[in-house]
Amino acid sequence: MGLLTGKRVFSIMALCMMVGLLLLPIVVALPSPAIGEEAPAVGDEAKKDGEKVEKGRDVYYKTEGIVVGAPAPKTTDGPKDYPRYNFESRVLIWFANQQHLYYGSFVLAVPIFCMIIEFMGVVTKDKALAKRYDQLAYDFIKISLTAYSLTAILGGILIFTFLTLYPAFFSYLSGIFRPVMHIYALMFVAESGTLYIYYYGWDKMREGFLKWIHLSMSVVLNIIGTLLMFLANSWIGFMMSPAGVDEQGRFLGNIWHVIHTALWNPLNLHRILGNMAFGGGVVAAYAAYKFLASKTDEDRAHYDWMGYIAMALGVAFLIPLPFAGYWLMREVYAYRQQMGITLMGGLLAWLFIIQATMIGILFLSTNYYLWQAMGRMRGAEKYQRYIKYLVFLLACGYIVFITPHTMVMSPAELKAMGGQQHPVLGNYGVMSAKNGGINVIITTTVLSFVWYMRGNKVSTVSWAKFGNIFMGVFFVCAYINIIWLAVYGYYIPANVRVGLSVPQVATTLSCLFFMFALNSVMMRGAKQMGPIEWGKISARSQYALIMLATAFTWMMGLMGYIRSSVRLFWHVNEIMRDNSPWAYTHTVGFAANMISANVLFFWISILFVFWLGSLTAKKVPVESKAGIPGSVPQPAASH
Amino acid sequence: MKALMSLSALIGVAGLLLLGGMVLDIVPSTTIRLVEGYMPMQLLLEMGCFVLGFAGLSYILNAMGMAIPRFWQGIGFWVFFLLYLKYRVYPPIPFSVRAMYGTVSLVAVFMWVSANEEDWQKFKQPIMNVLDAQTGMNKLLRYAYLVLLPILIGGFSFNAMMPKSEEPIELRTVHPAPPASTKVHGKTYTLQTSQNPYRVNTEGKYDQEYTNANIVEQGMGRLMKPNANPWDETNQGYLKYVREGGEIFFQNCHFCHGDNLNGRGLHAFAFNPIPANFTDPGTIAQLQETFIFWRVAKGGIGLPNEGFPWASVMPPWEQHLTVDEIWKVILFEYWHTGYYPRTWD
Numbered sequence: 001m002g003l004l005t006g007k008r009v010f011s012i013m014a015l016c017m018m019v020g021l022l023l024l025p026i027v028v029a030l031p032s033p034a035i036g037e038e039a040p041a042v043g044d045e046a047k048k049d050g051e052k053v054e055k056g057r058d059v060y061y062k063t064e065g066i067v068v069g070a071p072a073p074k075t076t077d078g079p080k081d082y083p084r085y086n087f088e089s090r091v092l093i094w095f096a097n098q099q100h101l102y103y104g105s106f107v108l109a110v111p112i113f114c115m116i117i118e119f120m121g122v123v124t125k126d127k128a129l130a131k132r133y134d135q136l137a138y139d140f141i142k143i144s145l146t147a148y149s150l151t152a153i154l155g156g157i158l159i160f161t162f163l164t165l166y167p168a169f170f171s172y173l174s175g176i177f178r179p180v181m182h183i184y185a186l187m188f189v190a191e192s193g194t195l196y197i198y199y200y201g202w203d204k205m206r207e208g209f210l211k212w213i214h215l216s217m218s219v220v221l222n223i224i225g226t227l228l229m230f231l232a233n234s235w236i237g238f239m240m241s242p243a244g245v246d247e248q249g250r251f252l253g254n255i256w257h258v259i260h261t262a263l264w265n266p267l268n269l270h271r272i273l274g275n276m277a278f279g280g281g282v283v284a285a286y287a288a289y290k291f292l293a294s295k296t297d298e299d300r301a302h303y304d305w306m307g308y309i310a311m312a313l314g315v316a317f318l319i320p321l322p323f324a325g326y327w328l329m330r331e332v333y334a335y336r337q338q339m340g341i342t343l344m345g346g347l348l349a350w351l352f353i354i355q356a357t358m359i360g361i362l363f364l365s366t367n368y369y370l371w372q373a374m375g376r377m378r379g380a381e382k383y384q385r386y387i388k389y390l391v392f393l394l395a396c397g398y399i400v401f402i403t404p405h406t407m408v409m410s411p412a413e414l415k416a417m418g419g420q421q422h423p424v425l426g427n428y429g430v431m432s433a434k435n436g437g438i439n440v441i442i443t444t445t446v447l448s449f450v451w452y453m454r455g456n457k458v459s460t461v462s463w464a465k466f467g468n469i470f471m472g473v474f475f476v477c478a479y480i481n482i483i484w485l486a487v488y489g490y491y492i493p494a495n496v497r498v499g500l501s502v503p504q505v506a507t508t509l510s511c512l513f514f515m516f517a518l519n520s521v522m523m524r525g526a527k528q529m530g531p532i533e534w535g536k537i538s539a540r541s542q543y544a545l546i547m548l549a550t551a552f553t554w555m556m557g558l559m560g561y562i563r564s565s566v567r568l569f570w571h572v573n574e575i576m577r578d579n580s581p582w583a584y585t586h587t588v589g590f591a592a593n594m595i596s597a598n599v600l601f602f603w604i605s606i607l608f609v610f611w612l613g614s615l616t617a618k619k620v621p622v623e624s625k626a627g628i629p630g631s632v633p634q635p636a637a638s639h
Numbered sequence: 640m641k642a643l644m645s646l647s648a649l650i651g652v653a654g655l656l657l658l659g660g661m662v663l664d665i666v667p668s669t670t671i672r673l674v675e676g677y678m679p680m681q682l683l684l685e686m687g688c689f690v691l692g693f694a695g696l697s698y699i700l701n702a703m704g705m706a707i708p709r710f711w712q713g714i715g716f717w718v719f720f721l722l723y724l725k726y727r728v729y730p731p732i733p734f735s736v737r738a739m740y741g742t743v744s745l746v747a748v749f750m751w752v753s754a755n756e757e758d759w760q761k762f763k764q765p766i767m768n769v770l771d772a773q774t775g776m777n778k779l780l781r782y783a784y785l786v787l788l789p790i791l792i793g794g795f796s797f798n799a800m801m802p803k804s805e806e807p808i809e810l811r812t813v814h815p816a817p818p819a820s821t822k823v824h825g826k827t828y829t830l831q832t833s834q835n836p837y838r839v840n841t842e843g844k845y846d847q848e849y850t851n852a853n854i855v856e857q858g859m860g861r862l863m864k865p866n867a868n869p870w871d872e873t874n875q876g877y878l879k880y881v882r883e884g885g886e887i888f889f890q891n892c893h894f895c896h897g898d899n900l901n902g903r904g905l906h907a908f909a910f911n912p913i914p915a916n917f918t919d920p921g922t923i924a925q926l927q928e929t930f931i932f933w934r935v936a937k938g939g940i941g942l943p944n945e946g947f948p949w950a951s952v953m954p955p956w957e958q959h960l961t962v963d964e965i966w967k968v969i970l971f972e973y974w975h976t977g978y979y980p981r982t983w984d
Contacts, residue, residue, distance in 0.1 A: 336819065337817060337830060338816045338818060338830075339816075341815075341816045342816035345816075345925070346814060346815060347812060350810060357739075360743075364746065368750050368754075371750075371755070372754075372755075374755075375756055384754065384755045384758075387751065387755075388754075389690070391747050391751045392686075392687065394747070394750075395743055396683055398743050399740055399743055402739060404736070406810070406812055407733045407735060407736050408733065408735040408808055408810060409734070409735060410733075410807075410808050411806040412806065413731070413733040414733075414912050416730060417730045417731065417733065418730050419903075419912070419913050419916055420912045420915065420916070421916060421919045421922075422730065422732065422733075422736075423675070423678060423730070423919075424673060424728060425728075425732060426919060426921055427679040428679060430920060430925065433679065487680060492979075493851065494924065494980075494981035494982070538759075540759075588810075
């Protein structure tokens with residue numbers, strides 16, 4: 001009892017320490033927020049000396065402020081501003097940045113999964129299942145721990161690369177963000193401390209009240225991680241849509257303006273969802289790899305279940321991701337029409353077609369996995385004959401979604417077509433059709449999920465027949481509404497057309513929430529046609545998971561490149577010009593090769609991380625680790 | 640159910656016969672016309688009919704004891720789709736787009752035939768039979784593949800590496816990215832915020848809704864609204880400016896952009912690509928008026944670095960027209976096509 005009390009006290013202290021760590025950077029930064037650390041000081045000093053206080057006008061907020069920073073340097077091509085190895089500096093920074101981002105995303109996403117899974121374990125009444133969830137969360141955090149060290153190392157490499165290859169730019173950026181850079185560093189310390197306490201305290205805080213304390217720690221850990229990401233996002237937000245500085249790039253003393261730029265919020269939302277989907281994909285790929293390498297049925301069952309959970313979590317965040325992306329693009333257009341057109345209709349438009357292709361692959365892989373997963377349920381055969389119609393819907397949505405506005409063609413083909421736009425397919429190239437395409441794809445994915453959830457069950461509620469008809473009609477109406485709005489979009493002004501995405505998204509989300517909810521109610525106490533035979537899933541499904549993760553990784557690399565390239569020849573858009581010899585946009589082919597190289601390196605290195613994780617696992621016998629004497633992994637009885 | 644499937648099967652057979660005729664050039668691809676304004680949906684609906692048609696055909700053949708193996712069903716549908724894209728859709732689709740659609744349809748066929756274990760086994764059985772080579776025929780086929788596949792790959796490699804005299808494929812953008820502001824006749828215009836000074840209501844105030852209500856109606860044809868005829872001399876304000884814009888258009892622009900603003904003017908086919916088709920929903924309907932203003936004023940020659948890659952020989956009209964004339968001609972283009980300029984509110 002005494003020991004337990006001691007443990008409790010220790011746990012509460014640990015939690016308090018975490019909260020303290022979380023608050024530490026904020027406390028440290030208290031003098032600086034809102035009005036800037038040095039602004040009043042400089043102003044006062046100037047007044048004392050009787051000097052004229054120079055004021056500047058914020059390029060974005062249009063407010064006046066006292067100039068407290070140096071103007072953005074006007075760089076020249078040479079060793080002073082752009083020292084270099086005998087290699088393209090931009091490629092080096094690209095590589096360092098991308099690897100850091102991959103690992104950063106992974107280590108930010110996995111603790112969120114752990115939090116969700118640990119919570120599911122705590123609230124689940126089935127004790128065996130609760131232990132499975134707990135073990136799964138522990139496995140996840142173990143993987144992320146090694147990746148965390150690598151993230152820090154890659155962050156160090158990134159800073160050194162900036163310092164050595166782009167000193168003038170980095171000096172300017174760090175001058176602007178000086179107060180928050182220190183906060184960032186302190187947040188990193190807080191994140192590390194919290195993560196280690198969370199990980200090493202797992203066994204000590206396994207039961208009862210202590211478990212809740214442990215779970216609270218994961219919440220704190222994720223708050224710190226998210227804030228860390230928001231701060232990092234403010235730098236790229238500033239580079240794309242600067243604020244808080246005047247036309248010469250001089251800091252005007254308001255650090256909040258510098259952070260809260262036009263694109264900061266959409267970037268934050270898009271990245272947090274993207275990280276989650278990416279993290280789910282990576283863990284699902286890990287599970288798929290382990291499944292394929294498994295020697296026993298028990299292992300296969302465990303990793304099949306793990307892959308399913310990771311995939312489901314990843315896809316849960318993938319579904320709203322296109323909508324967050326849509327918001328980001330809308331804000332980009334609103335901020336600078338030129339940027340929007342460069343992205344969606346100009347120089348980078350072809351990369352967006354590749355992006356659409358990757359998004360399609362993600363959803364197609366997800367659907368394919370779910371259909372395969374129905375193979376391990378008895379009773380799901382009834383849906384198999386209809387899958388070809390789902391394939392048709394997905395293929396049609398996908399074809400519309402990837403049709404380019406500007407087609408690649410030879411001059412002879414251009415002449416044969418009789419104009420720049422194909423009269424039939426050209427209509428698929430604009431946003432109205434594409435919104436329809438992606439919403440059809442997502443709605444079909446929701447339908448696949450609903451089929452999967454009721455695969456081995458037959459509803460026993462008295463209104464089952466009515467419920468089934470209602471669901472069928474609901475989906476048909478949803479498809480009609482989405483397609484009708486896509487067609488109607490051609491007949492109304494563009495600003496109204498942009499607004500049509502709202503009812504389209506609302507339709508898709510209605511399918512998601514209402515149909516899932518209705519299905520859950522209908523399946524309560526349903527008759528089971530047979531158990532879910534975990535582990536008895538085709539190998540193809542696991543390749544679909546690997547495909548899913550690879551597509552996520554590739555798409556992240558691509559979107560990062562697009563986002564960065566849209567600044568064209570600016571380090572900081574319209575403020576600091578890039579005068580290095582590499583201030584041009586790469587060809588699509590070069591960019592694709594570079595992204596592929598980054599993806600390959602990430603996957604090779606993460607395999608190393610997985611291998612390191614497996615070394616630890618081998619030292620601990622499965623039985624004692626799982627906490628179920630003599631038991632072999634028995635995944636969830638339901639999904 | 641059987642009647643429905645029989646009907647579907649008939650559609651499937653009709654589709655096969657029609658496409659066969661088109662491939663052999665017996666039946667023109669315009670036999671079933673692609674109706675302007677409905678073509679994109681018509682294409683998707685036709686594909687939907689074929690999917691249902693082939694499902695019906697498969698059902699009927701199965702019932703007759705003449706089931707087509709899943710392997711040939713998959714291959715057959717994919718080939719059908721490729722031929723459909725090549726011979727049914729006109730004007731011809733560029734190869735790059737057909738390749739994209741072909742890949743998507745191949746993936747879709749794979750997803751269909753491997754969606755469950757039973758189908759997958761059925762699909763891959765003929766492949767496994769050839770690889771196992773248990774019968775004489777399969778043995779022969781295996782040897783044939785052994786010889787033919789390297790030749791085929793070699794042929795593709797040779798074809799890819801062989802120097803060609805064709806004009807190279809070039810990427811271009813339909814909408815070159817504009818600068819934040821542009822200077823025309825000594826005055827700077829911010830593209831994000833500037834407005835057409837002639838888009839005004841009866842009180843002379845800028846009014847997008849009023850002018851939108853007076854443009855021609857879209858539909859199968861283009862009809863002027865009652866009491867909104869710019870060529871009525873009594874009309875003042877917006878409609879008068881449209882008339883003046885129209886006069887400028889027919890004096891300067893229609894030679895290339897055409898009487899119907901569809902990019903098919905007298906001189907249009909001297910250029911490749913031909914001039915922009917304003918009636919296409921992908922051109923001016925997607926853009927702000929200020930974008931068009933900048934584009935007309937600077938022409939193809941004056942495009943900035945941000946606008947690359949482009950291919951336009953349009954002259955910089957600021958050298959021939961006044962600012963007012965440019966705004967009026969833009970007003971006319973939107974009026975005539977029945978499109979509304981893009982706004983951000």
